[in-house]
Amino acid sequence: MTIAHERPVTSPRPVAAPDEHAxxxxxxxxxxxxEHRLAAAGPSSGGPAPxxxxxxxxxxxxxxxxxxxxxxxxxVERAAADRTRAIAAAHARLAGMxxxxxxxxGAVVTSADLGEPGxxxxxxxxxxxxxxxxxxxxxxxxxxxxP
Amino acid sequence: xxxxxxxxxxxxxxxxLLAEYGDLGLxxxxxDVARRSADAGRDRLRRLSDDYRPRxxxxxxxxxxxxxxxxxxxxxxxxxxxxxxxxxxxxxxxxAMAGRxxxxxxxxxxxxxxxxxxxxxxxxxxxxRVDGPPVLRTAADGELLGRGRRARAVSxxxxxxxxxxxxxxxxxxxxxxxxxxxxARRVLxxxxxxxGAPPLETEEAVWHAGRFLxxx
Numbered sequence: 001m002t003i004a005h006e007r008p009v010t011s012p013r014p015v016a017a018p019d020e021h022a023x024x025x026x027x028x029x030x031x032x033x034x035e036h037r038l039a040a041a042g043p044s045s046g047g048p049a050p051x052x053x054x055x056x057x058x059x060x061x062x063x064x065x066x067x068x069x070x071x072x073x074x075x076v077e078r079a080a081a082d083r084t085r086a087i088a089a090a091h092a093r094l095a096g097m098x099x100x101x102x103x104x105x106g107a108v109v110t111s112a113d114l115g116e117p118g119x120x121x122x123x124x125x126x127x128x129x130x131x132x133x134x135x136x137x138x139x140x141x142x143x144x145x146x147p
Numbered sequence: 148x149x150x151x152x153x154x155x156x157x158x159x160x161x162x163x164l165l166a167e168y169g170d171l172g173l174x175x176x177x178x179d180v181a182r183r184s185a186d187a188g189r190d191r192l193r194r195l196s197d198d199y200r201p202r203x204x205x206x207x208x209x210x211x212x213x214x215x216x217x218x219x220x221x222x223x224x225x226x227x228x229x230x231x232x233x234x235x236x237x238x239x240x241x242x243a244m245a246g247r248x249x250x251x252x253x254x255x256x257x258x259x260x261x262x263x264x265x266x267x268x269x270x271x272x273x274x275x276r277v278d279g280p281p282v283l284r285t286a287a288d289g290e291l292l293g294r295g296r297r298a299r300a301v302s303x304x305x306x307x308x309x310x311x312x313x314x315x316x317x318x319x320x321x322x323x324x325x326x327x328x329x330x331a332r333r334v335l336x337x338x339x340x341x342x343g344a345p346p347l348e349t350e351e352a353v354w355h356a357g358r359f360l361x362x363x
Contacts, residue, residue: 024167032219032343039207039218053225054306054318056167056285065222 020059027062034069041076087115097124101138119146148177148274148310148335155353158337161284164306168220172340173283173308174353177274179333180253181362188256188359192248199263201243205236213352214266216343221319224306233319234258234268254334257359267338267352270308271360272315272322274333279311281337283318290314293323308337334360 158173203209
C-alpha cells in the first residue's frame with residue numbers, strides 16, 4: 001500500500017499536567033459509572049449533550065458531562081422508584097380486592113399497573129349485576145387478556 | 148485502496164488520544180464485496196430476526212458488554228448516546244418498529260448483522276475514495292468532511308477516522324454519502340475499540356463484517 005501525503009498525526013492540545021490528566025481520568029471513570037447507573041435505571045430521554053463532541057474533553061467539560069449525568073440519573077432513578085412504589089401499591093390493592101371484594105367496590109387493577117406484560121384487568125363487580133349490588137355480593141372478575 | 152486479507156489490521160491511533168484514553172484502538176479491513184453477499188446478508192438477517200429481541204437489546208442486561216463500553220466512551224467524549232444513537236441502539240429501535248431486521252443492501256446488512264450480534268459500531272466507506280489506511284486522530288483546523296459542494300467543516304479537535312488526505316467520518320458517526328450500496332465493489336470497514344471493551348470483540352466484529360462482505 002502506498003502511503004503518500006501522509007498527514008502528520010499531531011495534537012492541537014497542549015500537554016496537560018499529570019495531576020490534571022489524573023483528574024480527567026477520574027472524571028471519566030465517574031462518567032462511566034453514571035452511564036451504567038443511568039442505563040440500569042431505565043430508558044432516558046436523550047437531550048442535547050452538555051458539550052459538543054466527539055472531542056477530548058477538558059476538565060471543565062468533563063465536569064459538565066458528569067453533572068448532567070448526575071441530574072439525569074437522579075430523575076430516572078426517582079421515576080424508577082416511583083414506579084416501583086406504584087407497582088407495590090397495585091399488588092397490595094389487588095391482594096385486598098381478592099381478600100375482601102366488598103370493601104373495594106368498583107376497584108380496577110390492570111397488568112400494566114402490576115408492571116407485567118399483557119392486558120389482564122381485575123375489577124370488583126357485583127354478582128348478578130343490580131341484584132348483587134343491592135345485596136352486597138361482590139367479586140373480583142378477571143378479564144381474559146388481550147383482544 | 149487495495150483489498151486486504153479478511154484478517155483485520157490495526158489502525159494508527161494519534162498519540163494524544165492514546166495518552167488520554169490508553170486502551171483505544173482502531174481495526175479495519177478492506178474487502179471486495181462479493182456478488183452473493185447481498186442474498187447471504189438478507190438470509191442472515193432473516194435468521195437473526197428470529198432470535199433478536201429489540202427490547203432486550205436496549206436494556207443493560209441484554210446488551211453486549213462492548214456496546215455498554217461504547218456508550219460510556221461516547222459520554223466521555225461529549226456525545227449523548229440516547230440522543231445520537233450508536234448503531235446497535237439504532238438497529239434495535241428500527242427492528243422494534245419494523246418487527247424484524249430490515250435488509251438494506253449488502254454492506255448495510257453486514258454492518259447491521261455485526262451490530263446486533265456484537266454491539267460494535269462498524270462503519271464502511273467506498274474504498275475507491277480512500278487514500279491509505281485509516282487513522283484515528285483529532286481533526287486539524289480547516290479540515291472538511293465530505294467532498295465538493297456538500298463538504299462541511301469539521302470542528303478542530305473532533306475525534307475522527309481519516310485517511311492520509313481527508314476526514315472519513317467522525318467517531319461513531321456514519322460517513323457522509325458513504326457509499327452506493329449497489330455500486331460499491333470494494334469497501335473499507337472499520338471499528339473503534341473503546342476503553343473497557345472486552346478484548347478481541349472489536350477486532351472480531353470487523354473480521355465478521357469483512358467475511359460477510361467478501362463471502363469467504
